Amino acid sequence: MYDVAVLGSGPGGYVAALRAALRGAKVCCIEQGDLGGTCLNVGCIPTKTMLHASELFWNIRQAESFGFTVGNPQVNETAYLKRVGMVTAGLRKGVEYLLKNRKVDVIRGRGNLTAKDTITVETQNGSQEIKAKAIILAPGSRPARPGFLPWDCDRLITTNEATTAETLPKSILILGGGVIGCEFATVYAELGIETTVVEMLDTLVANLDKDAAKAIIRSLKKRKVKVLTGSKVTSMKAGENSVTAELEDGKTIEAQTVLVAIGRQPNTENIGLEDVGVKVENGLIVVDERCQTNIEGVYAIGDAAEVRQYAHLASRMGVIAADNATGHPASDNRDVVPTGVYTHPEVATVGLSEQQAREKEQNVKIASFPYKASGMAQAYSETEGLVKLIAEEEMGSILGAVVIGPHATDVIQEITVAMKNELTIEELADTIHPHPTFTEAVGEAAEKWLGMPMHMSV
Numbered sequence: 001m002y003d004v005a006v007l008g009s010g011p012g013g014y015v016a017a018l019r020a021a022l023r024g025a026k027v028c029c030i031e032q033g034d035l036g037g038t039c040l041n042v043g044c045i046p047t048k049t050m051l052h053a054s055e056l057f058w059n060i061r062q063a064e065s066f067g068f069t070v071g072n073p074q075v076n077e078t079a080y081l082k083r084v085g086m087v088t089a090g091l092r093k094g095v096e097y098l099l100k101n102r103k104v105d106v107i108r109g110r111g112n113l114t115a116k117d118t119i120t121v122e123t124q125n126g127s128q129e130i131k132a133k134a135i136i137l138a139p140g141s142r143p144a145r146p147g148f149l150p151w152d153c154d155r156l157i158t159t160n161e162a163t164t165a166e167t168l169p170k171s172i173l174i175l176g177g178g179v180i181g182c183e184f185a186t187v188y189a190e191l192g193i194e195t196t197v198v199e200m201l202d203t204l205v206a207n208l209d210k211d212a213a214k215a216i217i218r219s220l221k222k223r224k225v226k227v228l229t230g231s232k233v234t235s236m237k238a239g240e241n242s243v244t245a246e247l248e249d250g251k252t253i254e255a256q257t258v259l260v261a262i263g264r265q266p267n268t269e270n271i272g273l274e275d276v277g278v279k280v281e282n283g284l285i286v287v288d289e290r291c292q293t294n295i296e297g298v299y300a301i302g303d304a305a306e307v308r309q310y311a312h313l314a315s316r317m318g319v320i321a322a323d324n325a326t327g328h329p330a331s332d333n334r335d336v337v338p339t340g341v342y343t344h345p346e347v348a349t350v351g352l353s354e355q356q357a358r359e360k361e362q363n364v365k366i367a368s369f370p371y372k373a374s375g376m377a378q379a380y381s382e383t384e385g386l387v388k389l390i391a392e393e394e395m396g397s398i399l400g401a402v403v404i405g406p407h408a409t410d411v412i413q414e415i416t417v418a419m420k421n422e423l424t425i426e427e428l429a430d431t432i433h434p435h436p437t438f439t440e441a442v443g444e445a446a447e448k449w450l451g452m453p454m455h456m457s458v
Contacts, residue, residue, distance in 0.1 A: 004135075004322065005027075007111045007119055008138035009035045009106070011314045012138040012301040013037065013136070013301070015318035016317075016321055017102075027102075029106050029107070030107045030109065032109055032111070035092055035095045036095045037138075038140055040091055040092060041163075050080075051183060051186060051187055058190040061073060075191050110122045112272045113271055113275070114276070118130065118131055118132075119132070134325035136299045137298065137305075141267055141302075141303035144262050149260065153238035155242075158259070159184070170194070171257070172193060172258070173253050173259070174188075177205065181259075182205060182343050190223060196253055199228070200231060208353070209349060209353040209354055209402045211388060212341070215347060218384070219384075241256065243258045266284055268280055268285055278300075285304050287301075289334075292321075299324065302318070305317070316334075336350060336416060338409070338413065349402050349403075352399045356400070361399065363394055364390065364392065365449060366389070367391075367446070371405045374436075375435070375436040376438050377438065385406070386402070386403075387402075387444070389401050398415065398423070401415040406438060411439050426446070429449075
């Protein structure tokens with residue numbers, strides 16, 4: 001009998017297992033695939049490895065503007081993709097070491113919830129019943145695969161195949177202009193690959209603040225990505241050397257490879273939820289602020305229990321679930337969650353967008369500090385960015401923020417901490433920021449919000 005059994009070893013599952021072990025519990029972690037889940041193996045880590053390298057290649061090609069002569073750089077696709085695999089393999093070994101070091105039993109196989117205290121695991125050696133006082137469900141998600149597409153063609157891929165490929169495409173059509181689609185479009189375009197993005201909505205990354213969406217669209221077009229918004233693929237045919245997609249307006253697009261990046265589906269089917277009575281709505285396991293389901297002692301975290309599919313949110317939920325499962329009450333309303341889009345420039349947000357804030361609050365005041373007025377941004381030659389603060393006008397309570405530019409996903413954390421601790425715009429402005437940095441733009445934006453801008457006109 002285990003104290004805690006965790007189903008899934010992604011960024012939510014393995015963190016939950018480690019946290020529970022640190023609390024002194026006897027823990028097992030059940031995993032049918034590679035340790036680390038989607039994030040480490042075919043998601044966040046390989047994608048960001050690809051993005052950093054493609055940005056380096058892009059910057060080398062722009063080197064003359066910095067005073068360097070470099071000739072005609074070329075992509076060694078074998079070495080490029082080999083490095084991606086090496087990074088993920090190294091981190092996967094790290095997760096394995098951590099679990100072993102904390103004496104977490106790793107059980108290989110497909111787990112199925114068969115009772116509120118039991119997971120039945122189909123292993124290579126047959127069926128194994130795992131009993132536990134508490135169970136944490138962290139089955140993750142998978143790429144959506146629309147049924148009308150020709151999936152028997154190996155040139156039709158998802159992010160799983162894109163991050164583990166041994167060759168790069170000669171040309172690529174990306175279906176979906178959300179965060180994932182835009183990140184991969186950045187990768188391929190920066191490597192000099194002909195890239196087209198088709199999005200059925202009227203804009204890319206429609207869930208982001210409008211300023212952020214505009215910045216990403218500008219960036220992709222600068223990299224010669226063909227962007228087709230308000231367009232829907234109605235059919236697709238796989239030829240001998242290419243794939244042809246037909247759009248709703250009758251136009252066709254031909255590319256060697258098609259990447260389907262239209263979202264992810266939670267892995268909540270066929271894992272025994274219905275048999276045990278775990279409540280599911282719209283494909284997601286319903287949980288409270290303690291990450292507990294409607295069944296006492298059964299918790300759920302990550303992509304299977306949250307519409308916001310972020311690794312860091314899954315990890316936080318893993319901590320909350322593990323603490324509660326081991327008798328240490330904890331809760332989190334998950335209101336303050338930073339997000340990042342690793343295009344170039346990066347985009348990061350937290351809290352409400354400007355549009356959401358104006359819909360929710362009557363007295364909203366916005367202030368932005370553009371990176372063209374930042375000394376560090378000028379030094380980097382990365383001036384197409386900003387810090388935008390969204391706050392309630394009377395008290396200066398921070399409702400949200402947008403950061404666009406280098407290291408945006410690092411810069412946003414200061415504002416995240418401020419929001420989590422209910423600090424005001426004035427307190428942000430009163431905080432000393434190091435110079436020269438990108439983070440000082442946060443202080444500058446706060447000064448502007450207060451009507452006291454020093455490095456730009458009102």
